[in-house]
Amino acid sequence: MPRYAPSRIEPKWQEWWEANHTFVSPRLPGKKKRYILDMFPYPSGDGLHVGHPEGYTATDIVSRFERMRGTSVMHPMGFDAFGLPAEEHAIRTGTPPAESTKRNIDTFRRQLKMLGFSYDWSREVATTDPGYVRWTQWIFLVLFDTWFDTTENRGRPISELPIPADVAAEGDRAVARYRDEHRLAFQSEAPVNWCPALGTVLANEEVVGGVSERGGHPVVRMPLRQWMLRITAYADRLDRELDGLAWPESIKKLQRDWIGRSTGAEVDFFIGECHGDTPADESFAAWQQTRKADGFPGKPTDDALRVYTTRPDTLYGVTAMVVAPEHPAVERLTRPEARGAVEAYREAASRKSDLDRTDLAREKSGVFTGSFCRHPLDGRLVPIWVADYVLASYGTGAIMSVPAHDSRDHEFAVAFGLGIVPVISPADGGEAELPFTAHGIAVNSGPYDGLATAAFLERVGSDLHSAGLGQPAVNYKLRDWLFSRQRFWGEPFPILHELDADGRETGVVRPVPESELPVPLPVLSDYKPGNTPDPPLSRANDDWLYVELDGVRYRRETNTMPQWAGSCWYELRFLDPLNSERFVDAEVERAWMPVDLYVGGAEHAVLHLLYARFWHKVLHDRGFVSWPEPFGQLVNQGMILGEMEFTGYRHPQGGWLSAEQTRVHPTQPGVTIDRETGDEATSVRIPAEQVEKQSEHFVLRDAPKIRVDSRAYKMSKSRGNVVNPDKIVQEFGADSLRLYEMFMGPLEATKPWSTAGVGGVRSFLERCWRLVVDERADDLALSSAVCDDPADEPQLRELHRMLEKVTSDIETLSFNTAIAKMMEFVNFCTPLERRPRAILEPFVKALAPFAPHLAEELWQVLGLPAPVSLADWPAIDERYLRDDTVEIPVQVQGKLRGRVTIDADADADAMIAAATADPRIAELLEGKTIVKTIAVPGRMVNFVVR
């Protein structure tokens, strides 16, 4: 009984493809190439999730389709294998991370192969492979060897960095220090996000609302020597060069917002000698003279407080200056009588974690320094305050406070009783409610009164510039990338710290020679991070830790790189994974890059995708890659939620609580309470057959007054709604899983899982099977209905319409409608008692990218030579796409009143004639005046009557 048996067919063809190297890509592409890439997974211990195959199936369909069209396809897969879970597992169990990682990769590889993806497995890489780490470290050294030339707006070799004469005069050490300060990879002592629970420092991107993104542990700020990558140098290009990319606009916007480019002006406020004194009139006048003569200095001078503002048109509304607690001028600006309060405030601010700063942010805090500065335009005295709502790390670390036109400044002014002076009135002449942050017309602004905001900005910009008081400035929210981690399971930095005779670091660093890469991870007995930010690698034995080179002793860098490092360039390594001379061969890189289609989750919108673009641009500037951007087209697949659930609520005193009488607990998100009493309700999952829909809501069948919630939830272990792909493959087969995931809805949409739906596509595949195979025969045999008759006209029409739809839908990634069209085709063929090969064979080809195992098997049963996976994509004959006659709707007053059949190419007059000839329409038009007739050829007729 040869029923459709995926468990027999699928392994058979997977082995065949592997044995015949069906999907191996050539070193160089032919005439047309497509590089189709999935975001490679982190191989977690849980194995593949049903979310993974969604994007992977989409790219697999496109890859298989393109191969059948004769395109050279690059479609690799690998593993982003460094990461915290493996290390945490190691800490708990003592298993070296390398071992558990290998095991997890083996599981992932088995699961991916089980789904029949057409990856070129000979190109597999894991970011943890020594052969891969070597080049990650090498690229780090490229960053270390690069400085950013702001005039040319590109990275250049450090050897080309111009050395100022005064630095050169100080000698080699000074020159080395100067270079170190300008490298794209540099060390910094800035405060960092230290997470005691994870025992590591985190990047800004990994801290969400003051707690770690992973695990939600508290994060505190402390100063530490860290490696930083100067991504800010590329902020402008990372922003601008998004323009040419075929990415979703929403992702581009997320990146733009993250980069946060803003334009405005830097303005200097005179503080004089300022040891807390008020600058005198005559010294202010002298300062103004000097500035007018010498212009605006590039670096702020000690006699001025420099602010950054996007609204220099509100300059006359300034009522205070506010500087960040960490601002270097605070010391000088604080008058003796305020010193105690200011010191205390700064001390408190330095100990506040980000969590405290954001949580307490609702209430503005700050202290007055006791000193004043001079307003650059009208010379008025302006008090200087310290407040932590001003960030030291943005702009100049100081702002001019304009309470009337900035909501934060407004809150601050209200809290401390500072003046509020409106200088912009609404353009419509109405009364402004303060703070009024929109554009408008200037008032109380001296010579600028009456100017519209845009004109004001232009005028005041040039006035400030010619007076030497200000200059246009651009700022970015983006911060430099904190690139070191105090963890074990990451790439070691290929950096050596020079030691003096006493074994102390001299501050001089040198790269590990290229010939000695990769720097391997040391063998440790214990992976636990310490209580201090001292990295685990510092506990390595001396053989690893200390190195002698050219007669000098060095200690290795003991920080490791973050998980993002490996994924910053893997798209390049796939092209040439075994190259031991270069990270990727130049010819190969030029031929295959950029990635033509990149599919993955939207959660990587600002992290991975920004970092990878940054590395790519550096490699491009240094001449190692030929394109400035790695990923041409990007598509985000949507999330797959668990099955739909109905949830009812039980009252603590017993009985049901209707859903609209509940709400979520204000502080505990998982808890539902009685809206009135606040009592905690118990959530109960209700089987679908016990509910019914009543107008807008679902209610209990037995108690229709009680509403229940209906929705699908994110899959999670705790909710117990995780679907395991292994089980689905076992029960339905890989082709069914692939097809179902594509049939659920649009690729980009979030959609709920339904196991019943998998059964639906499975029965479609069974219908495909019976179209070709004789299920009643004892052995695998062709159905007797399959014949060599020529296909008739209706059959060819059905076939070519299906082919046309499937082809265009794959091109637009609309797989759900492509599958629906194939289902229609099979429904058309099933009743045929004689089924011509002429329509079956092209159908099997069209099915092949979607359900490749079944297609191969059917191809073989049809007696055709394997593999159908590389057969020519069927040609579409336009002749069969057009109808001779069409049925069109006839409307009267825009309402459908009948249908008539007309020639497909009938003109408007012929259509109207046919429509009026229809007895029903004629009846409706009887006695009415036709005011207007609309006839759209081939589409419809509409009569407007009176």
Added chain:
RNA sequence: GCCGGAGUGGCGGAAUGGCAGACGCGACGGAUUCAAAAUCCGUUGCCCGCAAGGGCGUGUGGGUUCAAGUCCCACCUCCGGCACCA
């Protein structure tokens, strides 16, 4: 609070401004069967009607148009992201 995205049958979803609900799930009916499973065929937005037919329908309220799920304005709900960046 700000920025995105989405609201269409019992469910997932389809629809270049031109026949709303393709396709699938579920449900119902029929054929086949001793019976069941499987399979095949059919019906299935809601309301009125024996029927022919009619009315109402794409979150809500307005608008543009001969014609709106689709375009415009206002609002509601849900999902996702950001959150003192001057």
